[in-house]
Amino acid sequence: MGWFGTSNSQPSPPPPAPSQDGGFIAPDRSARAQCWDGRDSFFKCLDRNNIIDSVREDEKAKKLCAPELREFESACASSWVTYFKKRRVMEYQRDQTLKKLNAEGATSMDSSSAGGAGAAALSGK
């Protein structure tokens, strides 16, 4: 996923500490929780301002959700920030597709009813 460089102006958590055997220590449970909290409050702000894709609408998000974004970026590694932003878009699109399918009366794969092949073809997308 991530090959996204950080611009120097952005706040970011301290880089992972090297371990004694040459690896790099991953964020622990509390660091992850902190990052997820930052993500959630930033996403709530995006929801309030009707922004789905905070990568494409970077300027707008930076202007409207500046404090949340700063907190988010200071708690999560930049690869994680990008990942969560993209995942939000992906999940939105998935939900939209599901909604569209439900509106069209498509049946889910689990139910064995007529037209299952059509639903299977659609959900296979």
Next chain:
Amino acid sequence: MSASFTRGLRLAEPSICRQCATLQSRRTFASLSQTPKHQTKPRTTTQTLGAPVPSNITSLGRRTYKTVEEAKSRAKSGPFSWQAGLLFLLAGAGLTFYFRYEKARMARARVAEANKGIGRPLVGGPFRLTDHNGKEFTQEDLKGKYSLVYFGFTHCPDICPEELDKMAGMMEQVKEKHGAGVLRSVFISCDPARDTPEVIRRYLAEFHEDILGMTGSWQEVKDVCKAYRVYFSTPPDVQPGQDYLVDHSIYFYLMDPEGDFVEAIGRNFTVDAASKVINDHIADWRGKIDRS
């Protein structure tokens, strides 16, 4: 020729008949020494050989009732009674339950059998890694117990931690059902550049103390991922301390005590559903299993 044959037969006749005569008498004696089968009362009177006194035939084969009421109710209800009805219902319920159970078991056996493949296993195979204590770990070390194998990396934003928490839940539920020793849980890193034994050990301790972490050289990890049909995107040459993510397939691989692949458990499974799958497979296992 035929004449000489019949003569021969005639000559043999007396000896055969003598034999049957003795056999006959022997049988008579034998039947007398045993308790007679078709008699309700033991004979008290002495009898002469070969001339048994006919016993009371009318008392045989017909049931006697103690009272007239009993006989009447018997005649009214025929051969049906509440005991017979209960027995019928119990047998029906028992058979239904048994057939459903067998059907589910056969379905699981089919899954396990289908995944065994012919000749070469479809998933799994030889590999060589280093566990989080620095010891070598190969496919041979996987045998003896059921194994739950998960691929991931410690710098994973959200999916791996969620899945590892689920793994810990599954381990507890299997422990509850089958004891502590039957399932071995393994975490294999797809990010050997950052995930050294020390890093993995510290990381996994937060999820469950019994998860054994694995890493290796980039090539060793590549090989095990290939064997398990796991896609991963770790670049082979990364700078120390570089910030990147690893894309990888998200499945739990259940392997049987012979090291054969049984079933893949996806992210859509809840802890309860996944534990049930594992517990059922373990219950079906008829071979040897190391419970230590």
